[in-house]
Amino acid sequence: MIFEGPFLKMPTSIGNPIQYYLNLSQDLLSVNQLIGKIITLKHIGYSCVNCGKNEKIFRMGFCKKCFFESPYASETIIRPELSKAHLGEEERDLEIEKEIQLQPHIVYLAYTGDVKVGVTRETQVPTRWIDQGATLALPIAKTENRYQAGMIEVALKNHLADKTNYKKMLSEQGEYVDLYEFRNRVKEYIPEDFRLFYLADETIVSLDYPYTVPEKINAFTLDKFPTFSSVLRGIKGQYLCFDDGNVMNVRNHEGYVVQLEIIK
Numbered sequence: 001m002i003f004e005g006p007f008l009k010m011p012t013s014i015g016n017p018i019q020y021y022l023n024l025s026q027d028l029l030s031v032n033q034l035i036g037k038i039i040t041l042k043h044i045g046y047s048c049v050n051c052g053k054n055e056k057i058f059r060m061g062f063c064k065k066c067f068f069e070s071p072y073a074s075e076t077i078i079r080p081e082l083s084k085a086h087l088g089e090e091e092r093d094l095e096i097e098k099e100i101q102l103q104p105h106i107v108y109l110a111y112t113g114d115v116k117v118g119v120t121r122e123t124q125v126p127t128r129w130i131d132q133g134a135t136l137a138l139p140i141a142k143t144e145n146r147y148q149a150g151m152i153e154v155a156l157k158n159h160l161a162d163k164t165n166y167k168k169m170l171s172e173q174g175e176y177v178d179l180y181e182f183r184n185r186v187k188e189y190i191p192e193d194f195r196l197f198y199l200a201d202e203t204i205v206s207l208d209y210p211y212t213v214p215e216k217i218n219a220f221t222l223d224k225f226p227t228f229s230s231v232l233r234g235i236k237g238q239y240l241c242f243d244d245g246n247v248m249n250v251r252n253h254e255g256y257v258v259q260l261e262i263i264k
């Protein structure tokens, strides 16, 4: 069976373990069901997530033009503290920026091999945690907009990691880390103006992936191997993990048009 289409971040649903899907050939494919099967991935073109053109992907699924022009790829997506929609100031398209930024956001601690701090729209919980491969997560503040959440994150970044190290994330064996203790330790660093958003009573969420840690981990891309064939062994975060610890980040391949063949 051959499926075809542009890779997008895998949609997920919560469960024990978490369920992963791929939207190819207008079909929602269960990726969990492919575990143990030989699959072949073939890179056959591009489709920018914004304009759909067959242009080389520059970053985040966008062609170069869209990456520098689309409000969905603006700097505040990566750096929430630069948000300006609450001031009525436009970056690229004020209406879209208002939609993205002027809604409740969650500041959270997540364990991905390191304890990190992150920000997401409330509607993206727990999706954001799953995409990062967090095994534990704890909301620590709920703000009215993206700017406030970004300001809290910036203040806490000095005391915690803010990026996921994929090797640590994929090597992490599901150990327990007391995020309550981390929360209690960092809460004093929340800037005074934003303390009213602090959440004292949230419960740690634990997430279970269809994944076992391989002996070694080697990341590869479809740029290096336009055709790749192997047995799928597991999924964590947005990583597909194959035999011999070969891992591929689906997120870094957004906009890559692929053929996926299930061999057996």
Ligand SMILES: [Zn+2]
Residues within 6 Å of the ligand: 048, 049, 050, 051, 052, 053, 055, 062, 063, 064, 065, 066, 067
């Ligand atoms: Zn484009």
